[in-house]
Amino acid sequence: DQQVKQNSPSLSVQEGRISILNCDYTNSMFDYFLWYKKYPAEGPTFLISISSIKDKNEDGRFTVFLNKSAKHLSLHIVPSQPGDSAVYFCAAPNPGSARQLTFGSGTQLTVLP
């Protein structure tokens, strides 16, 4: 039972355009969400997060939007750059044990020059 779902395994975008990566969750107790980025042969690195008390958090080219009623969040990258090509994971801390993160299956973003 996947509590965090990323239904698009891959996404291709032209350089300079917007990339939108989506994530859905089923557990209404989740109150914090994180996005991680992973390059091949490297560990994931933290990118951006959002608390459930907000509906938007922005950091440079990266913005995360949260729609609690739809249990949906999205990561927007504007403008997309070839160096953004990576696998993106959304994650949420388990309500019962905030130490643990539950990850989605990831979306491979390819930004075409």
Next chain:
Amino acid sequence: DVKVTQSSRYLVKRTGEKVFLECVQDMDHENMFWYRQDPGLGLRLIYFSYDVKMKEKGDIPEGYSVSREKKERFSLILESASTNQTSMYLCASSPTGSTEAFFGQGTRLTVV
């Protein structure tokens, strides 16, 4: 600078061998984790530890055990490696009270 180091980048082992994956962090973090990453499945938690000598099962602990004798070191043990344990293994750590985990570079394990 934050650092989580996994002892091997690539490992090839035979079926039935006992395998040790080592992870060391230099940030004095209380929490340490072992995940495996498989295509289409994302990162799945195998075990985690929130203190020395403490361990808790994650979502897929079968076939694995862990050891945390020192705060900075968390070992994952495959008692008898099998081909379905071929995967990318990722170690992570986080401080108490934080949800942000810092990851090592990963160990690509192939069991033949």
